[in-house]
Amino acid sequence: MIIGVPKEIKTNENRVALTPAGALELTKRGHTVYVQSTAGENSGFTDDEYVHNGAKILPTIEDVYGIAEMIIKVKEPIEKEYALIREGQLLFTYFHFASYEPLTLAMIKSKAVCLAYETVELTDGSLPLLVPMSEVAGRMAIQEGAKFLEKTYKGRGVLLGGVPGVAPGKVLVLGGGVVGTQAAKMAAGLGAQVTILDLSLNRLRYLADVMPANVTTLYSNEYTVRKLIKDHDLIVGAVLIPGAKAPKLITRDMLKTMRPGTVLVDVAVDQGGCFETTTPTTHENPTFIIDDVIHYCVANMPGAVPMTSTVALTNATLPYAIKLAEKGWKQACTESEPLRLGLNVVDGKVVYKGVADAFGLPYEPVEGVVGWWLVVGG
Numbered sequence: 376m377i378i379g380v381p382k383e384i385k386t387n388e389n390r391v392a393l394t395p396a397g398a399l400e401l402t403k404r405g406h407t408v409y410v411q412s413t414a415g416e417n418s419g420f421t422d423d424e425y426v427h428n429g430a431k432i433l434p435t436i437e438d439v440y441g442i443a444e445m446i447i448k449v450k451e452p453i454e455k456e457y458a459l460i461r462e463g464q465l466l467f468t469y470f471h472f473a474s475y476e477p478l479t480l481a482m483i484k485s486k487a488v489c490l491a492y493e494t495v496e497l498t499d500g501s502l503p504l505l506v507p508m509s510e511v512a513g514r515m516a517i518q519e520g521a522k523f524l525e526k527t528y529k530g531r532g533v534l535l536g537g538v539p540g541v542a543p544g545k546v547l548v549l550g551g552g553v554v555g556t557q558a559a560k561m562a563a564g565l566g567a568q569v570t571i572l573d574l575s576l577n578r579l580r581y582l583a584d585v586m587p588a589n590v591t592t593l594y595s596n597e598y599t600v601r602k603l604i605k606d607h608d609l610i611v612g613a614v615l616i617p618g619a620k621a622p623k624l625i626t627r628d629m630l631k632t633m634r635p636g637t638v639l640v641d642v643a644v645d646q647g648g649c650f651e652t653t654t655p656t657t658h659e660n661p662t663f664i665i666d667d668v669i670h671y672c673v674a675n676m677p678g679a680v681p682m683t684s685t686v687a688l689t690n691a692t693l694p695y696a697i698k699l700a701e702k703g704w705k706q707a708c709t710e711s712e713p714l715r716l717g718l719n720v721v722d723g724k725v726v727y728k729g730v731a732d733a734f735g736l737p738y739e740p741v742e743g744v745v746g747w748w749l750v751v752g753g
Contacts, residue, residue, distance in 0.1 A: 376700040377407045379443025381436045382414035385450045387658035389417035389681035390688065392447040392468065395428040397689045397696070402429030406700045411439045418685040440464075445704075447696055449688065450675060451478055462486040463722075465704050467696060469493055469508075471645040472719055473620050473733035479720070483736075486723045488704055492692065493645075494618040494727060495717035502617060503713070504695070506553050507687035509642075511677040513557025513613065516640040517546070519676070520609040521565065523638045523662060523669050530669060531636030533608045536566030543567050547603050549595065549624050549649060550613035551578045554642045558611045563587050570603060600624055605632050612641040612649035618719070619729030620647040627651050627665075635667035644672045708741075715741055 378401060380393045391414045393401075398408045408430040412422055422432045433439050440446065440459035448468035452460060454477075460466065462485065470491040472479045482489050492504035502509075517535075524530035524544065537543035546562040548555045551573030562569045563586065571586075572595035573579050579592040586592070593599055604610060604625065614621050621643035630652065643649045652665050655674040662671050677684035695714060698707045708715040719727040724739045731738035 376703070377442060377444045378409070378696070378700060379433075379439040379446045380408065380410045380414055380430075381439045381446065381448060381456075382411040383449050383678075384436070384455070385453055385675065385678075388450050388675050388678045390449045390675075390678050390685045391415040391418045391420065391681070392449045392688070392692070393696075394418075394686055394689045395420055395424040395430070397693045398425055398430040399428035400693060400697065401700060404697065404701065407431070409433050409439055409442055411436055415685075418681040420685075445696075445699060447692070449678075449685075451475075452481075454481075457481040457485065460485040460487050463488065465490065465699065467492070467692070467699065469645070470719055472727070472730040473618060474645055474647040476734050479725070479730060479734060479736070482720045483723050483725065487720070488718070488722070489720040490699075490704065490708075490714065490717045491618070491719045491727075492717070494719060494729075495695065495713050496617060497713050504688075504691050504717075505615075507691045508677045508684065509553040509615075510557050511680065511684050511687060512642045513554040513611075514561045515676045515679065516554070516558045516611045516613070516642050517561035517565065517609070519661070519671055519673075520546075520611065520638050520640045523671055524608055524636070526636075528662070528669065529636060529664065530638055531608055531634065535562060535609070543589075544608040545606060546570070547607040547610045548572065548613055549600070549611065550615070550643075551575070551582050551592070552613060552615055554615070555611070555613035556582065558613060558642075559586060559590055562609070563590050567609075570607070572599065572603075595624075601629060601632070604629055604637075606634070607637070608634075609638045609640070612639065612643050612653075614643055614649045615646065617729065618727050620733055621649040623649060623651045625650045625652075630666040630668045633666075633668050636669065637667075638669045638671065640671045642676065644674050648672060718744075 445465040526532035533544040535544040548571040569590040726741040
C-alpha cells in the first residue's frame with residue numbers, strides 16, 4: 376500500500392503521525408511510505424531519519440495527498456485540506472466529528488473512508504488509540520492548570536502542593552476514565568487535595584483502592600458538582616462519550632458560584648467540551664475569562680509536548696496501520712471489530728451513530744455499507 380504522512384497544519388500542532396521507527400516497520404513489509412518534508416521536525420525527527428528508515432520525502436502536502444492510498448495523520452483535516460482528499464482514500468486519524476459539523480459534511484462530500492482513532496474500541500470498552508493521548512492530556516491538565524492558578528495569569532495565586540503550615544490547593548476532577556485518572560495522579564503527586572467524580576461505582580471502587588490518601592472519590596451528580604465547585608481551585612473536565620458530544624456538567628450559571636481566579640481545564644473540548652462556556656483555544660492563546668473564572672480549552676493539548684506524544688501515539692496506532700496496509704481497509708475491518716468501530720464516514724455515508732445523532736444526519740449501520748464484504752469475507 377502507498378501510505379502518506381502529511382505535515383500537520385493545525386495551529387500549534389507539533390506532532391507527526393508516524394515516527395521513523397514506524398516507517399521502518401511499514402517499509403520492511405513492502406509498503407511505500409511518503410512523508411512530507413519537515414513533517415517530523417517539531418517532534419525531533421529529521422527527513423534524513425525517515426529516509427534512512429525506508430521512507431521517501433515529498434516537498435508538499437498536495438504531493439502526499441495526491442499519491443497516497445492511506446493518509447495517516449494526528450489531527451482532523453482542516454479546511455484547506457478538504458479539497459485534497461480523494462474519493463475512496465482512507466484517512467486514519469483523530470476526527471472528533473461530533474464536535475464540528477463542517478468537517479463532517481466535508482468528509483461526507485469527499486466520499487473518503489474516515490477511520491477515527493477515537494472510536495476504535497476493544498471488547499472491554501477501552502479505546503486503545505485514545506488512551507496514550509488521554510494519558511498525556513490528563514497529566515498536562517494539571518501542569519497547565521497549576522500554571523494558570525498563578526496570580527500572573529489572574530489565577531487565585533494558589534500553589535497546588537501548599538507548603539508546611541499552608542493548606543494545599545484543591546483539585547476537582549470530573550470523570551474517572553483515563554484522563555481523569557492521570558489528572559488525579561498528577562495532582563495528588565504534587566500534594567494537592569483531590570476529589571474525583573464518576574458515575575460508575577465499580578470505577579470509583581477501583582480508584583479508591585489505587586489512589587493515594589489525598590484523593591477522595593465521590594459519586595457524580597449535579598448536587599455534588601454544584602457544592603464542590605464553590606471551594607475548589609482547579610477543575611478538570613475529563614468526561615468522554617466515545618464518538619458523541621460531551622455532556623455539559625458545568626453550566627454558565629455555576630461560574631458565579633466559583634471563587635475569582637478558579638481555573639477550569641476542559642480536556643473534553645475535542646468532543647464539544649463538558650463546560651457550557653467552553654470554546655476551543657490554542658497553545659498560542661490558551662485561555663479566556665468569564666465571570667472571573669479562567670478557562671483553558673486547548674483542543675490539542677498533547678501537541679505542546681510532541682517528543683513524548685508522537686512516540687506514544689505511534690506505539691498505539693502502528694499495529695492497526697500495519698493491519699490496514701496489509702489487508703486493505705475492508706478486509707481489515709471485516710476481521711477486526713475494533714477497527715470496524717473506528718469507521719465513522721464511508722463513501723458519503725455516516726456509519727457511526729454518535730456522529731449522526733450529533734447533527735441529525737442520516738445514519739447507516741456500517742454493515743449496510745460494507746455488509747456484502749462482511750458476508751463474503753467472513
